[in-house]
Amino acid sequence: MQPPRRRTFLALGLLLAGGGALSACTGSHDDGGRGEPRRPDPDEPVRLRAVAATDTLLAGYDALLAGPGAGQAALLQPLRAEVVRHRAALAGGPGGDPGSASSASSPSSASSTPAPPSSSASAPSTGSAVTTPAGLASLERQTAQSRLADLGAASPQLARLLASVSAAGVLHAVALGDPVPASAPATVPAASPSEPPATAASDASAPPSGPPAGTAPATASPAGTGSAPAVDPEAVTALQGALGAEHAAVYGYGVVGARLPDDHQRTDARTALAAHQARRDSWQRLLGTVGATPSAAAAGYQLPFAVTDAAGAVRLAAHLETRLTAVYADLVAAVPGPQRAAAADALRECALRAHRWGAVPTPFPGLPDTATPTPTAAPTP
Structure with a gap:
């Protein structure tokens, strides 16, 4: 049996399939110069x-x-x-x-x-x-x-933009000194019966699977409550992509926690890990409700660059969160209206964590922007 292939963190930066084709046709110029009125947007x-x-x-x-x-x-x-x-x-x-x-x-x-x-x-x-x-x-x-x-x-692409601008506004509030940058999610799912351990990230120095006392990781339910939502195949593909990105983030935070000697930073890493585990579980539940089999985590993941010290760990955490903002911005456009709030909430959380880890700010979190540098991947030996 061949060992599982190693997947790369670079997948976090890829646009989800079909994201660019989701824009509805919301207007047109006059048809062939025949003086026909422009269709309303x-x-x-x-x-x-x-x-x-x-x-x-x-x-x-x-x-x-x-x-x-x-x-x-x-x-x-x-x-x-x-x-x-x-x-x-x-x-x-x-x-x-x-x-x-x-x-x-x-x-x-x-x-x-x-x-x-x-x-x-x-x-x-x-x-x-x-x-x-x-x-x-x-x-x-x-x-x-x-x-x-x-x-x-x-429309899908305007919803994507609204979610990005909303996340930017939260970051502005933080820059202006707001200690409570955004309200809690409107819906919180029931806790999972059991919490799977962090996949391939369970060495003794990695952050534990639960949040520290006094904290509550965001666990907005993408499916909400009630009957199973209607999700088309394209949205299922996007949800599988988000789930795969969360699998990679859980693994990555195991590496981050192992390289952080500072207790305060380790606490931040532990809280982030718990939030990503909760998001992972929420996407698994949603995929299950629509009859899809959630993708499993890989046995291991290739890091985008070598992480040998605390500075590298902080850089990796910022990289993970920044890449996830792109995943969630695209997810907002890919899923039906009822599921967009959870994707936007995840985008906001990742943008806030990226900022906390020192990521370069951008006016449009999760969207391509020429002012935002793209980290370059380094091959892992």
């Missing part, structure tokens, strides 16, 4: 709400920059510039691609120019009342949460 109501919320947020930045926050421009201006990019992408054409969004319907620059009164006449009123960084952090958090309310109504 089905995403328009969602886009209008998203842009209005972003205008409120920009008004908050402008109010703070023009008043008591003027001395904190070095912190506020880069965050505001990212919000400007979010607005351009959310107001862009069909597909919601941040790379293709033009400056149309967006503020003229990323400076402290006041936000334009476009989509909602009353939108700036709440934002203009912001007087402290804490108030702006709260507005960022509330706006991030509101983005997720439209996941089920949006």
Whole structure:
């Protein structure tokens, strides 16, 4: 019998099959110049709400920059510039691609120019009342949460964008000092009868399988409660990809924990491991409910680079979480509306953990961005 083939962590960075083809046709130019009216964009109501919320947020930045926050421009201006990019992408054409969004319907620059009164006449009123960084952090958090309310109504690619922008808003709130960056998931599944050990990562120095006292890893149920959801074959493929990515992450955190001498960092690794085990189990349950056989973990995984010390372990943890943000952004687009919330929640959690491990920030977590460097894999001996 041949030994199981070793799979690579690089798979975490691959786009899930079909992710680029999920965008609905939401509009068209005049047909052959015959003067036929342009078809309406089905995403328009969602886009209008998203842009209005972003205008409120920009008004908050402008109010703070023009008043008591003027001395904190070095912190506020880069965050505001990212919000400007979010607005351009959310107001862009069909597909919601941040790379293709033009400056149309967006503020003229990323400076402290006041936000334009476009989509909602009353939108700036709440934002203009912001007087402290804490108030702006709260507005960022509330706006991030509101983005997720439209996941089920949006086209696949716009839902993917909304989830990414929501995660970015949570990171902004953290940068502004918010100690509670996002609310708890709306649904939490029943605990598994037993917790399988971390696959191929069970040496004595690896983090234990349970969370430390006083912590509760996020375990939002992708299936929710009730009867089995309807999931098409493409979505099943995407869910299998997410499950495979979580198998790899569980293995990776065994390596991370073995190389971290600091108790605080080991606690972070232990908490992250427990969260990834919970996500792994939730995808296994969902796949089982739709009649699919969950993919099994490999006997071992090839690391993207050699990990020989604590610095390498921290880098590996950041790499794992960053790659998972891409997996979950694509999963949002691949699954039906009822399952999108769990995928978006997983994206947010991974973005927060990547930030905690020191990953380079990006305006669109989980989406391709030219400003975000891509770690280069090194062959393992």
